[in-house]
Amino acid sequence: xxxxxxxxxxGELDHVKIGxxxxxxxxxxxxVTIAYRRWGAFAGDPHGANNIVVIEHALTGDSNxxxxxxxxxxxxxxxxxxxxxxxxxxxxxxxxxxxxxCSPHPDGKAWGSRFPALSIxxxxxxxxxxxxxxxxxxxxxxxxxxxxxxxxxxxxxLHPEFLSAACVIAVSARASAWQIGIQSAQISAIERDPFWHxxxxxxxxxxxxxxxAAARRIAHLTYRGEQEIDERFGVQAQRDENPLGPYRxxxxxxxxxxxxxxxxxxxxxxxxxxxxxxxxxxxNRHDVGRGRGGLNKALASxxxxxxxxxxxxxxxxxxxxxxxxxxxIGNLLAMxxxxxxxxxxxxxxxxxxxxxxxxxxxxLSAPDGLDLGPMYVGDEYYI
Amino acid sequence: xxxxxxxxxxGELDHVKIGxxxxxxxxxxxxVTIAYRRWGAFAGDPHGANNIVVIEHALTGDSNxxxxxxxxxxxxxxxxxxxxxxxxxxxxxxxxxxxxxCSPHPDGKAWGSRFPALSIxxxxxxxxxxxxxxxxxxxxxxxxxxxxxxxxxxxxxLHPEFLSAACVIAVSARASAWQIGIQSAQISAIERDPFWHxxxxxxxxxxxxxxxAAARRIAHLTYRGEQEIDERFGVQAQRDENPLGPYRxxxxxxxxxxxxxxxxxxxxxxxxxxxxxxxxxxxNRHDVGRGRGGLNKALASxxxxxxxxxxxxxxxxxxxxxxxxxxxIGNLLAMxxxxxxxxxxxxxxxxxxxxxxxxxxxxLSAPDGLDLGPMYVGDEYYI
Numbered sequence: 001x002x003x004x005x006x007x008x009x010x011g012e013l014d015h016v017k018i019g020x021x022x023x024x025x026x027x028x029x030x031x032v033t034i035a036y037r038r039w040g041a042f043a044g045d046p047h048g049a050n051n052i053v054v055i056e057h058a059l060t061g062d063s064n065x066x067x068x069x070x071x072x073x074x075x076x077x078x079x080x081x082x083x084x085x086x087x088x089x090x091x092x093x094x095x096x097x098x099x100x101x102c103s104p105h106p107d108g109k110a111w112g113s114r115f116p117a118l119s120i121x122x123x124x125x126x127x128x129x130x131x132x133x134x135x136x137x138x139x140x141x142x143x144x145x146x147x148x149x150x151x152x153x154x155x156x157x158l159h160p161e162f163l164s165a166a167c168v169i170a171v172s173a174r175a176s177a178w179q180i181g182i183q184s185a186q187i188s189a190i191e192r193d194p195f196w197h198x199x200x201x202x203x204x205x206x207x208x209x210x211x212x213a214a215a216r217r218i219a220h221l222t223y224r225g226e227q228e229i230d231e232r233f234g235v236q237a238q239r240d241e242n243p244l245g246p247y248r249x250x251x252x253x254x255x256x257x258x259x260x261x262x263x264x265x266x267x268x269x270x271x272x273x274x275x276x277x278x279x280x281x282x283x284n285r286h287d288v289g290r291g292r293g294g295l296n297k298a299l300a301s302x303x304x305x306x307x308x309x310x311x312x313x314x315x316x317x318x319x320x321x322x323x324x325x326x327x328x329i330g331n332l333l334a335m336x337x338x339x340x341x342x343x344x345x346x347x348x349x350x351x352x353x354x355x356x357x358x359x360x361x362x363x364l365s366a367p368d369g370l371d372l373g374p375m376y377v378g379d380e381y382y383i
Numbered sequence: 384x385x386x387x388x389x390x391x392x393x394g395e396l397d398h399v400k401i402g403x404x405x406x407x408x409x410x411x412x413x414x415v416t417i418a419y420r421r422w423g424a425f426a427g428d429p430h431g432a433n434n435i436v437v438i439e440h441a442l443t444g445d446s447n448x449x450x451x452x453x454x455x456x457x458x459x460x461x462x463x464x465x466x467x468x469x470x471x472x473x474x475x476x477x478x479x480x481x482x483x484x485c486s487p488h489p490d491g492k493a494w495g496s497r498f499p500a501l502s503i504x505x506x507x508x509x510x511x512x513x514x515x516x517x518x519x520x521x522x523x524x525x526x527x528x529x530x531x532x533x534x535x536x537x538x539x540x541l542h543p544e545f546l547s548a549a550c551v552i553a554v555s556a557r558a559s560a561w562q563i564g565i566q567s568a569q570i571s572a573i574e575r576d577p578f579w580h581x582x583x584x585x586x587x588x589x590x591x592x593x594x595x596a597a598a599r600r601i602a603h604l605t606y607r608g609e610q611e612i613d614e615r616f617g618v619q620a621q622r623d624e625n626p627l628g629p630y631r632x633x634x635x636x637x638x639x640x641x642x643x644x645x646x647x648x649x650x651x652x653x654x655x656x657x658x659x660x661x662x663x664x665x666x667n668r669h670d671v672g673r674g675r676g677g678l679n680k681a682l683a684s685x686x687x688x689x690x691x692x693x694x695x696x697x698x699x700x701x702x703x704x705x706x707x708x709x710x711x712i713g714n715l716l717a718m719x720x721x722x723x724x725x726x727x728x729x730x731x732x733x734x735x736x737x738x739x740x741x742x743x744x745x746x747l748s749a750p751d752g753l754d755l756g757p758m759y760v761g762d763e764y765y766i
Contacts, residue, residue: 027629117631177616177639178609184640185601191633192575192593210575218568218601226561226701233560235670244673246410248500248664250574256560257567281631287618290627315698318609 005046005135007038007085011066013097014038018129021092021099027116030106034130035097036089037063039073040081044372047137049164051372053079053362054127055088056144056151058348059219059279060271062096063088071351078358083370084140091151092126093118093278101274102202110274113199118278119285120147124154128162138162141365143358145169145309145347146317147279150286153325156304157288165333165365167358169309170347172321173295173328174287179316182222183280186215190273199274212273213264215280220263225313225343233259299328306331307361311338311346333364388429388518390421390468394449396480397421401512404475404482410499413489417513418480419472420446422456423464427755430520432547434755436462436745437510438471439527439534441731442602442662443654445479446471454734461741466753467523474534475509476501476661484657485585493585494657501661502668503530507537511545521545524748526741528552528692528730529700530662533669536708539687540671548716548748550741552692553730555704556678556711557670562699565605566663569598573656582657595656596647598663603646608696608726616642682711689714690744694721694729716747 008014013035021032044050055065055073065088066073073079079086090098093115101115131139142163144152149171156166175183193211195201201208221229233256237243243254253261267276289295306329310322319337326335336357340346347354391397396418404415427433438448438456448471449456456462462469473481476498484498514522525546527535532554539549558566576594578584584591604612616639620626626637636644650659672678689712693705702720709718719740723729730737 023629025627025629113630116629117627119627174618176609176613177618177637178604178607178612180616180618180637181600181604181612181639181643184637184643185597185604188597188600189572189575192572192597194577214568214571214575217564217571221561221564221568224561226559226698227703229561229564230559233563235557235560235563244408244500244502244668246406246408246499247496248660254560254563254567254667256564260564260567277631284637285627315609320610 004042007042007134008036011037011039013063015097016130016133018126018133021122021126021129023116023122024119025117029099029116032092032099032126033097033103034089034092034099034126035063036087036130037065038085038087039066040083040085042085044370045138046135049370049372050138050140051083051085051370052136052139053084053086054131054139054142055079055086056142056148057088057091058146058148059283060267060276061148062094063090068348072354072358078355078362084362087139089127089130091123091147091279093123093275093282095272095275100272101199101278102272110200110202112202112274115274115278117285118282120150120154120282121158123282124151124158127151128159138164140370141165141167141362143167143169143361146171146344147283150283153288156302156306157292157298160303163304165361166304166306167309167361168306168325170311170314170317170322170344172286172317173299173325174289175284176321180284182218183284186218187277187280189214189218190277196273199277201273207268208273209268212268212271212276213261215276216264216267217260220260222316223343223345225315225341227313228341228343229256231341296328299325300330302330304331305333305365307333307336307364309336309338309347309357311340311342311344313341314344314346316344334360336360386429386518387425390425390517391419394420394422396446398480399513399516401509401516404505404509404512406499406505407502408500412482412499415475415482415509416480416486417472417475417482417509418446419470419513420448421468421470422449423466423468425468427753428521429518432753432755433521433523434466434468434753435519435522436467436469437514437522437525438462438469439525439531440471440474441529441531442666443650443659444531445477446473451731455737455741461738461745467745470522472510472513474506474530474662476506476658476665478655478658483655484582484661485655493583495585496582498657498661500668501665503533503537503665504541506665507534507541510534511542521547523753524548524550524745526550526552526744529554529727530666533666536671539685539689540675540681543686546687548744549687549689550692550744551689551708553694553697553700553705553727555669555700556682556708557672558667559704563667565601566667569601570660570663572597572601573660579656582660584656590651591656592651595651595654595659596644598659599647599650600643603643605699606726606728608698608724610696611724611726612639614724679711682708683713685713687714688716688748690716690719690747692719692721692730692740694723694725694727696724697727697729699727717743719743
């Protein structure tokens with residue numbers, strides 16, 4: 001009989017050591033930790049049919065999915081924690097509890113520039129090791145948008161036996177050249193910050209905040225549709241500022257620039273520039289075709305029932321990229337389009353539509369329902 | 384009888400002083416020079432019906448339109464210099480012969496940060512003064528794309544009596560918030576270059592090349608459609624470089640980044656960072672509604688027969704913006720769509736389509752042809 005894995009208390013951050021990790025490109029990271037949270041009780045067989053849904057966060061997201069997907073995860077919500085055991089890790093390379101550039105190297109100093117480049121596959125492999133470390137050899141589904149969607153797609157190709165269904169949202173089968181270009185512009189904004197110190201700024205008492213904020217401002221404009229931003233801000237001046245004065249003054253701003261400054265500043269308070277560079281680079285390297293005979297062969301080889309979701313106004317991952325996945329993937333469960341002026345971020349913002357999409361996905365992925373017996377949480381209690 | 388204006392030799396750069404210039408926002412620039420070129424002989428009345436077509440260049444363009452619109456300007460081409468006298472100035476604030484931030488202030492040093500902020504209207508007013516200085520009170524048409532389109536639209540509202548027709552290409556009636564955001568990201572990239580010195584780098588022996596190149600890389604991604612860039616570069620590595628190595632190395636690039644580096648570097652060799660900031664800021668301030676009762680009232684007040692041209696895949700000035708102009712402008716001559724994967728730059732690159740569009744525009748603008756008598760060039764000769 002299989003042991004029921006011991007899981008983190010409801011909604012609380014916990015950490016799991018997965019040992020040394022070898023990257024796809026051949027570097028290694030010693031003594032890796034993966035942080036995660038869990039909502040809802042476990043039910044079923046850790047090695048077979050069970051009620052685990054793994055959610056994959058986006059670039060600067062984290063394991064606290066009940067925050068950033070608050071309308072969608074919880075009792076009675078689409079990802080109903082009375083029915084599903086939701087597990088969300090912090091990605092390898094990030095800075096919210098999992099090992100990343102700001103974590104201590106075995107020598108005690110931060111990894112910094114010694115932290116290797118990661119691919120999306122590396123993020124998935126680390127998560128796979130994490131789930132195995134917990135005692136799982138199977139989950140019901142993996143769901144994710146943007147960088148989370150890239151990871152979900154790679155999950156379905158790296159470990160098809162590990163999941164019963166996948167929901168791939170607002171992403172492509174590989175980085176497009178445009179994405180690589182605009183993402184590299186963000187990396188460059190950080191690299192050009194004098195406080196970046198080649199990635200080893202942790203030894204200094206100042207972080208490359210300006211560079212990270214500049215990167216985020218650019219990124220934000222790819223996350224939001226131009227019509228939505230224009231409807232909100234147009235050419236309005238920021239209150240008490242005059243962007244039309246006789247001389248250009250950076251502190252006399254249009255409202256949209258004040259908004260973008262806020263988005264940039266806010267990120268510097270919660271995110272590490274090293275992680276931003278590492279994970280952005282992982283997105284540059286996203287390519288499910290690598291080593292699998294090309295993009296369409298890779299997609300065609302997929303056996304996991306996969307739902308593909310896109311946003312009609314997404315300029316970062318345009319809808320034709322999700323159509324491309326849908327047309328070529330080996331086992332298409334369904335396709336859905338979020339209709340919104342918001343652009344890429346609609347998968348985070350359009351809760352009503354996402355609610356219906358995720359409910360539909362789970363219904364399609366378990367058409368006859370799940371009959372899994374009692375629900376456990378760790379070794380402490382069961383319902 | 385009106386004197387026939389003396390014009391620059393065919394295709395050669397010439398300079399005209401227009402005196403002191405007061406900007407829309409209330410600053411002044413002493414002793415302004417406007418540089419220009421001319422192709423084709425003049426015919427008609429400098430104060431009435433004549434064969435002058437004024438072409439307006441884009442942000443980093445210049446008066447040498449026979450270079451950047453080489454397929455469209457010349458004998459037998461759409462802008463047939465056997466029939467039309469084509470005049471192209473360098474915009475106020477630019478760095479190709481007209482007065483801009485790198486020009487000498489009356490004190491002998493460069494204007495630098497003392498150069499005022501300009502609006503699109505300022506660019507037009509300076510050109511208006513220039514044409515009057517030459518002796519003209521009327522031209523047949525004004526044509527321009529992107530920043531040139533913004534100027535063309537402002538021409539039709541500031542001096543409707545001065546032109547018989549306008550062709551407004553790949554632009555909007557005002558900056559969108561998204562444009563302001565992405566354009567400000569470019570300005571910020573330059574400002575963050577330590578060699579920018581607040582705009583007064585001319586006194587130093589180093590220019591903010593890194594910042595200007597970074598700005599251009601971002602800009603270029605808004606000029607080109609993502610499908611076109613992706614078809615060319617995809618996730619290819621630059622020859623002899625490996626962007627997938629175990630550690631991220633900025634000199635191990637994807638092909639698209641090498642291409643963008645080239646675009647950035649090339650601009651630093653031909654363009655001044657101060658002019659780039661000044662003209663980008665002018666684009667941020669583009670708003671035909673300002674002081675005219677709002678956008679649609681301003682457009683409705685237009686009396687100049689205007690052709691509006693857009694590109695279906697333009698992400699910088701999306702096609703719905705040209706539809707907006709067309710729906711609201713007081714005297715719509717025609718509308719045309721360039722169909723291209725290239726995006727915004729299609730108005731420069733899709734010569735075949737632009738040829739037909741410009742021929743159509745000129746035919747519509749002079750349906751009965753022009754009967755103007757002999758063609759003059761300066762006071763030297765006539766045909």
